[in-house]
Amino acid sequence: MTKMLFLLSALLPFVSAHMNLISPMPLGYKGIPGIAENLKDYNYVSPLSMTGADFPCKGHLDLLSDKVAGGPQATWAAGSTQSWTLEGSATHSGGSCQVAISEDLGKTFKVIKSYIGGCPLVTGTTTNSFVVPKATKTGKQIFAWTWFNAVGNREMYMNCAAVTITGGGAGLAALPEIFKANIGNSCIVPASVNVDFPNPGTDVARSSANAGTRPDASWGTCSKPTAALTASFVAAAPEVAAAPEVAAAPEVAAAPEVAADTTAGSSPEYIHEDAPYALRKRSRSARYAV
Secondary structure, three states, X not given: OHHHHHXXXXXXXXXXXXXXXXXXXXXXXXXXXXXXXXXXXXXXXXXXXXXXXXXXXXXXXXXXXXXXXXXXXXXXXXXXXXXXXXEEOOOOOOEEEEEEEEOOOOOOOEEEEEEEOOOOOOOEEEEEEEEOOOXXXXXXXXXXXXXXEOOOOOOOEEEEEEEEEEOOOOOOOOOOEOOOOOOOOOEOOOOOOXXXXXXXXXXXXXXXXXXXXXXXXXXXXXXXXOHHHHHHHOOHXXXXXXXXXXOOHHXXXXXXXXXXXXXXXXXXXXXXXXXXXXXXXXXXXXXXXX
């Protein structure tokens, strides 16, 4: 017995390391009032599997059917300012985080805010704010926090919590998907890097002291900017590229009307890259009533 206690105490520092979401409390979190013992996750600080086997939400989406372990832990009005809180003792020199909402039981996660660099840098507890998009659908939805640590093993952290949205809209289909890496999907974030997400969404917080790095070919096959985002990046360019209007000079060369020469132009095309992924469920010995 003494030997077992010694081994447990030796492992405790590793179990208590890293960071995890505590508000809103995630699915199966040990601190949820009234949660059944067999549904508690005592190792929420651990990252996702490097194989992606427990993506998304550490494999806890099946708990959504349990009224306690998967019940809403917060009620947010669409359009309101809310917050999320982490706790832990190992920030791994920060990194970059995203928070997202899934309106389809975890099939997709739409980015509602990106934190590039310095996320998180405070041990103990740290709280960050965000705005719940007015378009978020009313009802029980899934809030997710993801983190790509700057220093240490190449990992992806993801904690998910059930929340209730009130006064919502038509949905978040227009928002980008969360960034995914280090989970067996051919995209690996290099060490000592703060990810500058290719599709950060419309609400972005940047750390002035921790500049981000955009993924490139050396990272593997990672997300690319979507059509809408790419278009926004070059939106001003066409105005500068109003030079094409200079190409209207051919009109001056309207003399060649006799020759009736014309030249065909081409317009850039933007490639959409979707990364669909299946809803994964973990088998359990018990069955739960909705």
